[in-house]
Amino acid sequence: MLKHIVTVMGMLTILFGQFNIQGKGGYVPTQDNRSDCVSPQQRQEMQNAFQEFLQTHPINSSRDDTTFFEDPQGNGGMFGEDHLIINYVDDNQSWNFWVDYTCFYTVYDNHWGTDIIIPTFWNMDEMITPILAAADGIVFYTHDGEFDRNLTLDYSNVANMVALLHDDGTYTGYLHMKKYSVAVAVGESVSMGDTLGFVGSSGISTWPHLHFEVNNGNYGLIDPWHGDCNTDPSRWVDQYPYLGEYPQDVYDYYSSGVPLPAMTNFLVNQAVSENAPRSKHNNEGDIRWSHVFIRNLAWGDTLRWLQTRNDGGAEFEWWWVPSEDPNINWPAYLEYYTWSWWWIWGIVDNDTSVSYGTWTERFYINSTVFDSLTNIVVDGEPNQLPEIAPVVFDVEAGETFYGEIPSSDADGTPWRHEVVTDPTWGMFELQGGYQRKFAYTSISGAAGYMDSVIIAVYDDLNEMNTGKIYFNNISVGIEDELTPHSFALQPSYPNPFNPVTTIRFSVAATHASHLRVYDISGRLIETLVNEKLNPGEYEIQWHAGQNASGVFFVELVSGNQRQVQKLLLLK
Incomplete structure (x- = not known):
């Protein structure tokens, strides 16, 4: 569970380049006396399962x-790119007293655990951050099927x-997983590094993250981190430095025009x-806002937004020192916040002589620029709606x-996708970040029928358009199996897999053909086929042992035909 103080400052109007600043706000860590992020009922259920399991799997004393x-x-670890520990174990379990292992x-x-966040629900939907077994063990409890998008x-x-x-005799808990991502079953033996599921925001949670905890056989808390306020030996194979020892950084920077009902x-x-x-086209009078997530913001640090019109005709800046803001109530004893979120809007x-042009926005802490957004166009042109191309996909019945x-x-970014009308001859499900991927x-x-789905797509100004995609259902009969005449990428088996899967496909005519594997970001991982193929069926194995767990896409191209399928590597 993530907890924070919510601070919102009153309205203010300050000239800020193409913006008139209207407000600001922030989240900073707080220590309160609310209950643990595991409900008492679920913790009792887990402890009952532990006792029942011990009856058939006694510990070797x-x-x-x-x-x-x-x-x-997974995906880079607790301090990987865009990952961050935001809560450690409370080493003083008395009410109204709290301290982490370093006495900070x-x-x-x-x-009761260590909380590691991922950036957004987009990352959760893409299933790019697996949760890994921290040590060899046996699964004695699982729970799945709960809503995984909690923010309150x-x-x-x-x-x-x-x-x-x-x-x-110790046991570890891995909580807040994505719905239906649990990849193991009770009684299954797992090895260190095996995938248990994927990060989500189920349960008592306000952001997608992993809560990892260690307990002894008497249900007692074990803090795996060693420091001045926890003198027990470290339980890590190689303990990371404390969060506060890492250099200052900006983990996420947003400069967006997505309209909100209210700026709260x-x-x-x-x-x-x-x-x-990130929105890159606005008109005069539009709302824009900027949000930053900072590691190790110190007392006295200045947050600074600088806007420059690219023709050199205007440059303006606005700054904010949170520790000096009376609305923040930054404690005098606190030298820095290990993490905090800040935003302005x-x-x-409306003065087009000032606002019209192409702008660059840069975000600084003190004199160091951490991120920027270039080519923000402000003009009088109306927003162009997003579009969906009427593509026909060949699908084997x-x-x-x-x-x-x-x-x-x-002039923007397709953001959210929703199903407007379902297909007649199949089932359709949106998947992945922005719900942009699908399974039909x-x-x-x-076989022989053309099917279709109408999709709504929203852009970065939350304006919507609809479009239709088509599915040509084709038949592959016994004769076809002997003499293939269709272009098809068959379902890989097994899928999910570890670490080898078999990919079957057929081509309809003699063409230069390519079978390639890409990762979730679109980076080419491996080319499996790159040659001219005659009509027929083919089969090839992909050995993915050198890759980390995650989602991959296999693409088949032959002539002007193309099909793509998703693969899930679970280690």
């Missing part, structure tokens, strides 16, 4: 080896999670959680086809 833990967060305050009262505290919520028993902390936070796109100036909505926006499953009797 002759073992005195201590279990040590590796990083439980990156913790809230009675917290509800102490009745239950988390999707996995718990492991280790050889020394919660609504800005909600837009950021959905990875609100304003209205594009009775099979599932994976693809991506062919949406585009000439054709029913077995659909």
Whole structure:
């Protein structure tokens, strides 16, 4: 669970380049006496499962080896790019007293674990951050199927999670997983580094993150971090430095024009959680806002936004020293916040002699620029609606086809996608970040029928348009299997897989053909086929052992035909 103080300052009007600044706000860590992020009911359920499991899997009491833990967060780890620890274990479990293992305050009262966040729900939807077994163990408890997009505290919520028993009698809990992502079953043995599920925001949670905790066989809390306020030996194979020892950094920077019903902390936070796109086209009078997430902001640091019109005709800046702002109530004893979020909002100036042009916005802390957005165009042109190209996808009847909505926006970014009308001859599901990917499953009797789906797409100004994509359901009969005459990328097997999967495909005519594997960001990982192929069926294995767990896409191209399918590597 993530906890914070919400601070909102009153309205103000300050000339800020193309903006008239109207307000500002921020989130900073707080230590309060609310309950733990695992509901008492779920913690009791987990402890009951632990006792029941011990009846059939007794601990070898002759073992005195201590279990040590590796990083439980995949995709770069707890301090990987865009990952951040925002809460440690509370080493003083008395009410109204709190301290982390270094005797600092990156913790809230009675917290039992380590919280590691990912940037947004877009990252959760893309399933690019697996949760890994921190040590060898046996699964004794799982729970799945709960809502995973929580942004507010509800102490009745239950988390999707996995718990492991280790050889020394300790057990570890992995909480707040993405819905339906639990990848292991009770009784299954797992090895250090195996994928247990994916990061989400289920249960008592306000942001997508992993809560990792260690307990002993008597349900007692174990803090795996060693320091001045926890003198027990470290339980990590290689303990990371403390969060406060890392250099100052800006983890996320947003400069967006996504309109919100009101400029409040919660609504800005909600837009950021959905990875609100950086907007690059505005008219006079439009609202824009900027949001930054900072590691290790010190007392006296100045937040500075600088706007420059690219023709050199105007340059303006606005700054803010949070520690000197009486509305922040920054404690005098606190030298720095290990993490904090800050935002401002304003209205594009109605004086077109000032606002019209192409702008660059830069964000500084003191004199260091940390991020920027270039080529922000302010003019009198109306917003262009996003579009969906009317693409036809060939699908083998009775099979599932994976693809991506062919949406585009000439002056912005396609953001959210929604189904308006469902198909007639199959089932359709939107997936991934911005709900831009899809799975279409054709029913077995659909051969010979053209199917369609109408999709709504919203742009970075939250304006909507609709479009239609088509599915040509084709048949592959016995004769076809002997003499293929269709172009098709068959479902890979197994999928999910670890670390080898078999990819089957067929081509209809003699063409130069390519079979390539891409990662979630579109980076080419491996070319499996790059040659001229005759009509027929083909089969090839992809050995993915050198790649980290995650989502991949296999693309088949032959002549002017193309199909794409999703692969899920679970280690």
